[in-house]
Amino acid sequence: MKRFMTRAGGERVTAKVPPLLELRDVHKSFAAVHALRGVSLELHAGEVHGLAGENGAGKSTVVRVIGGEHRPDAGAVLVDGTPAGFAGPRDAQRHGIAVIHQEPSQFPDLTVAENVFMGRQPLRSFRRIDRAGMHARAAQLFESLGVPIEPGRVTRGLSIADQQIIEIGKALSADARIIVMDEPTAALSTVEAQRLFLVAKRLAEGGAALLFISHRLEEMYEICHRVTVLRDGSLVTTSPMADIDRDALVRSMVGRSVEQLYPSQDTATGDEALAVAGLTRAGVFADVSFSVRRGEIVGLAGLVGSGRSEVARAIFGVDPLDAGQVLVGGKRLPPGDPRAAIRAGVAMVPEDRREQGLILDLSIERNATLPRLRAVSRWGLVSRSKERALAATWADRLGVKRRRLADPVATLSGGNQQKVVLGKWLATEPDVLIVDEPTRGIDIGAKVEVHALLAELAAAGIAVLMISSELPEVLGMADRVLVMHEGRLTAELSKAEATEETVLRAATGGAA
Structure with missing residues (x-):
């Protein structure tokens, strides 16, 4: 980055401004890894600045090196051009660095202002906390x-989106100039993510440097100026976002083309x-009717809060129904009975795997x-x-990367945890598979594998109902797309009819 300066006499020269933070040829090992x-x-x-790559690519280690948790084995970390x-x-915090993690860590029974200034509360005489000043400063930050x-409100009960904004406020109150956002949108709705993007852009306009990490490539293109893979x-590469298209970005991350992200199926x-x-649950969804055939992937799209997940839970029997019926293979399922759904050949991979x-x-x-x-008991x-x-049969078939099957499932990466959830339901040999947000929070390589698996299951004759907030995933995977808005189906689109424009129009209440 260059800055123009003027010498006496009016001669214009350029001077290079050092980056706020630089990693220079950094190496880090853990035993043999x-x-x-x-x-x-x-x-x-x-x-x-975006940071992209699969799980295991080294993104988390970069974050920990920047945040001061790990010291490099070789190479250097520089702040304002000076080794630090x-x-x-x-x-790291004293050098103006703040790391905002995917899951904010706060004291739920303290107020927003108390969380923002925890450990750095402004004091009055006799070392008493200046609560009025603290609240005024917090209000100013927000x-x-x-x-x-x-x-002044207690943090308990605030949304993840609001908690992340509190973390940003905490960083600003400590005069942070370098802010790392590690998967900040993984648990956010589209509207909440857009609000976070506005805040991030405002921070950058104010002179901060941001490192933004996300598995959602469309977010990279929306908010990032450059990306490192x-x-x-x-x-692998560092490039201006304007100079690298989606296909090239995917290839640099996983060595595959973007076409392989959504396998073709005939x-x-x-x-x-x-x-x-006629599925109806008062205040949630009303008069929902559709069908799924063997060998077909049907996408259920809509904005967060449209009722998609609630319909899926009602089909599986987790949530109650006020009216309507569910038929599997022509036979009616008793409502509110997940065991009966499983016996009838229905399996459901829920939205929140953890x-x-x-x-x-x-x-x-x-x-x-x-x-x-029952199958493994006597x-x-x-x-x-x-x-x-x-x-072992399903772990090997799905390629679950693990050390031992006896290890806690919490030790696996997000993508491998998702494979375990898929495997446990596929072991029931279902005729109907409902998958809610099948690739949320997993890296691009794991997405390729999950998409290939869903296409393989459809080819084997399983009926797949797929719910996803990622529109490219819906358009890339579904043979038909159903769209919901405020608890009602507003469109049924063939693969040829389903475009971003037609789906979004129906999802916002317009005619498809």
């Missing part, structure tokens, strides 16, 4: 961000496997076989050998 191999990165004032060997996270958050701990559809008629799909403290093998306990006792054999 080389996490970073000569990674270089520059963060400039006024810039949002961070002794720890506090030292006003500068353009976000109305009441400093890592693969297997090595630097599957003949069979009989009607799932039919829902809260609803897995028991994180249990082993991989125990999680993978929970829906098939006289009411679980056979460890049968449990391990069934889990």
Whole structure:
């Protein structure tokens, strides 16, 4: 980055302004694992810089090196052009660095202002906390961000989006100039993500340097000025976003073309496997009717809050119904009975794998076989050998990268956790598979594998109902697209009819 200067006499020269932060040829190893191999990165004032790569590419290690948690084995970290060997996270903070993680860490029973100034409360005489001044300063910070958050309200109950804004306020209150946002939108709705983007742009315009990490490539193109791509701990490329198209970005991340992200499928559809008629739940959704045939992937699209997930949960029997019926293979399912749905050949991969799909403290093998306990039990006792054999079959088939099946499922990456959830339901040999946000929070390489698996299942004759907030995923994978708005189906589109424009129009209440 250059800055123009003028000498006496009016001669104009240029002087290079050093980046606010620079990683220069950084190496980091953990035992025999080389996490970073000569990674270089520059963060400039006024810039949002994207960091892309699969899980295991080295992104988290870069974040920890910048945040002072890890010290490089070789190479250097420079702040304002000067080497800065961070002794720890506090030292990094003193250099103006703040890391905002995917899941904010706050004290839920303290106020917003108390969380913002925790450990740095302004004091009055006799070392008493200046609460009025603290609240006024917090209000000033949120006003500068353009976000109305009441400093005096208790943090408990605030949305993840608001909690992240509080983390940004905390960073600004500590005079942070270098802000790392690690997967900040993973748990946010589209509207919440857009608000976060406005805040990020405002921070950059104010002279901060931002490092933005996301698995959602469309977000990179919306907010980032440049992008650095890592693969297997090595630097692949750094490029202005305007100079690298989506296909080139995907290839640099995973070595595959973008066409492979959504595998082509030419599957003949069979009989009607799932039919829902007049599904209604007061205040949530009303008069929802559609069907899914064997060998077909039907996408269920709509904005967050449109009722998509609630319809899926009602079909599976998790949530109650006020009216309507669900038929599987022509036979009516009793409402509100997930066990009956499983017996009828319905499986459901829920939206939140960590809260609803897995028991994180249990082993991989125990999680993978929970829906098939009868198949791995004898006289009411679980056979460890049968449990391990069934889990190994699906773990190998889905390519779950793990050390031991006996390890807690929490030790796996997000993509591998998702494979365990898919595997445990595929082990029930379903005729109908409902997948809610199948690739949320997983890297581009894992997305390729999950998409290929869904296409393979459809080709094998399984009826797939797929819910996704990622419009490119819906358009790329679905044979038909159903669109919901405020609890009602507003459109049914063939693959040829489904475009970003037609789906978004229907999702916002317009005619498709």
